Structure formats: C-alpha cells, structure tokens
Amino acid sequence: MNAVLIVLGVLVLIVILLAVWVIGMYNGLVSLRNRIENAWSQIDVQLKRRYDLIPNLVETVKGYASHESGTLEAVIAARNAGVTASSPQQQAEAENMITGALSKLFALQEAYPTLKADQNFRQLQEELTSTEDKIAYARQFYNDQVRAYNTKIQQFPSVIIANMFNFGQREFFEAEQGSREAPRVQF
C-alpha cells in the first residue's frame, strides 16, 4: 500500500516537472518568435523614415540646383516605387534604386558649393546616411534573431516542442540581388 503511494507520488511529480519543462520551453520559443516580428517591424520603421526624409531633401536641393531635374526626378521615382512596392522582390529593387539615386544626388554637392554649405542639407544628409545605417543594422539584427530562433527549433530537446506546436523555420533577409555576386569584369 505504502509502496504504491510512493510510486504514484513519484509519477505525479515526474508529470508535473515535465509539464513545467514543456511550458518553459514553449514560452521561450514564443518569445524568440516574437523578437523576430519585432526586429522585422524595426526594419519597416527605418524604411518609412527614409521615405519621409527624401521629399525634404529633394526640396532643399531644388533651391540650389533646380536644373538637375533628372537626378531629382530619379530619386522621387525610386522613392515612389519603394512606397508602392507590393512584393518583397519589388521592394528590394526599389531600395536599390533609392540607394543609387541618392548617391548621385549627394554627389551634386561637389558641383554646388553653396548646397554643400547649406545647414539644412547637411542635416538631411546626416539623417539619411544614418537611416541607411540603421536599415542595415535592423536587417542584421533581424537575421541574428532568425538565426537564434532557427537554431533553437532544430536543437534537441527544443526540437520536440517545436515540432509538437508547429514552430516553423523562418527565412533570413537576403542581401539585395547582385550585391552578393562578385562584379563581372569585361575586357
């Protein structure tokens, strides 16, 4: 009678410990997954900030270099393509266009010393440069979080919980197409 009680007690204890362990593991995976969502929204915040800054920049440059309309329009067009992009593929293409158009715009300051000296322009340049940095950092952080999560759901014993509750693999944010390939040099 006594022995039965002890065995029963031990079994109950094991079940309780197991439940606590599963709950802890499950909650850990959930918070890792939410961190990925948060990291992703960080990227969006910075992208939006860039879209907001560009019109100001174009207006400022217009005051000094109005006949460089080609460069200015290219920046606006690239920005609008980014805002209206519906697929990640389109978005990546627009981002590339913006980066290229902006570097041409910033190159204008060498030809227009008054533009280069403008306080507003310099402020906007600082803001845009750091926003580009922040976009890159946000993507880096997103990838770090994805790596941590993917590693966790593949590792034993968390892989059991992950499979039980359908925690799927997440995808990395890939570098823009072309930037990974070495440039082809033609002779």
Place this chain on the structure above:
Amino acid sequence: MFLVLVGVAFNVLIGYGPAGLVVAVVVAGAMAFTSYWKSDTIALAMSRAQPADEQTYARLHNLVEGLCIASGLPKPRLYVIADPAPNAFATGRNPNHAAIAVTTGLLETMNRVELEGVLAHELSHIKNYDILVGTLAVTMVGAAALLADVGIRALWFGGGRRGGGNSASGPIVLLALVLIAIAPIAAKALQLAVSRRRESLADMSAVEMTRYPPGLISALEKLRANPAVVQSANRATAHMWIEEPVPHRDDTRSASKWTHLFDTHPPLEERIAALREL
C-alpha cells in the same frame, strides 16, 4: 579613492573592537552598493560631463541609435565632456540605466566609422555588464584588504597577549605576515587583469556589432597617435575609459609583462593586433 576611504574608516573603527569591525563591514558594504547603484551619476559628475543635445550632436545620437538597433539594447543617455583629448567611457548598472560620455576631442578627431567603432566598444561594456563586473572586482579587493588588516591586528594583539612564549610558531607567523602583505596587492593585480580582459572582450563585441573591424582599428590607431590626456580623469576612474587616461610611460618599448601588471587596459598595440587577426 573609495578604497582609501574604506581603509581610513576601518582603521579608525578597529580601535573599538568587534563592534567597530561590524560597523566597518557594513559601511564598506554600503559604499560598495552605492558606488554600484549610483555609478553613472558619480562617474558623470566626476568627469564633468554635460548631456549631449540631440540637435548639436545629431551624429553621435544617430550612431548610437543604429548600434542599439543592431544589438537590441535600449538607447543609453549620451554625454559630452569638454576636453580636447579623444576618449570615451560607459557607465551605469544595467542597460536600462546606462550612459555613454565622449570628449569633444573624440568627436573632432574621429570620422564616422571610427566614432562608430568607439561607441560600439562602449555599448559592449554596457551589454556585457562590465560595470557590475568592475564593482564586484573592486569589492573583492576591498574584502582582501579588510581581511589582511584583520590579520595584522590579530597578529599584533594576539602575539602581545601571549607574550611571545612559543618560538616554534615564528616561521608560520612570518609566512602569515608575508601573505597578509601580498594579499591586497595580488587582489588589485587580479582586479586589473579582469579589467584588461573585459576591454579585449568589449573590442570583440564591438566588432560583432558593427561587423566592420577597420573602423575600431583605425580609431585605436588615432588614439595611439594622440598623446593628449583627459584632464578630469584620474586613477580612480581610469578603468572606464576606452583608452587609459593616464600619461603613457616612456619605456613602452622595453615593456615586459611586469610593467603592465597595474594597467587597466591592454596595450593599444595588442588590441589593434587582436582586431587585425579577425
């Protein structure tokens, strides 16, 4: 400074027997706790740091914001010290109560990527809880000094009461004396060794954040080339800065391991070499 104060307090109190000892321990503990809890306020006041204005120091704020995104840390408060010597330090007991201070000299000397490297180094100190580690190390040193002091007193008074009857314990007493003399020094050396390890760790974490070693390398090279020393820094706060803010000795070329025993930072050459290997 804190240790000296504790020492003085202890020496005054030890004359009053065991009760004094208890008071001394409590006082020392309270001071260690205060220096940990209020580390940011104290350090910033000591170095005469002013809050960095977001408009004037837009680049500083932007770079730190970017690094915080990369590392997932909350943004620390930012301060500027009016001093032509390029240097920076981080303080605060945890990432939510952290602050970074840079000198105006640093902002003028460093370009964007170099400044980013330095800030990443400071942010790494916050991320790695180096203020906590440093406080623990200092507390250990304090405890060792305290124990040594107790030991000396015990020998002094104990020996006196016994009247020096048994000469057989002579060598043991001598050994104890030597150990008591060495303990605080060894503890201090250990604390500084910990400090140097944390510096190297912060360099590595900084590069993990920026993924760009050349930025920090070239920043450290600029620091090496610049002999200026921060005026408001002293030995007590030396361990917090990115570069040791005390004058460089002349004999660095003939430096053996022993000359660096009491440095708070590894030599810049070693740090640069370690980063180059990445």
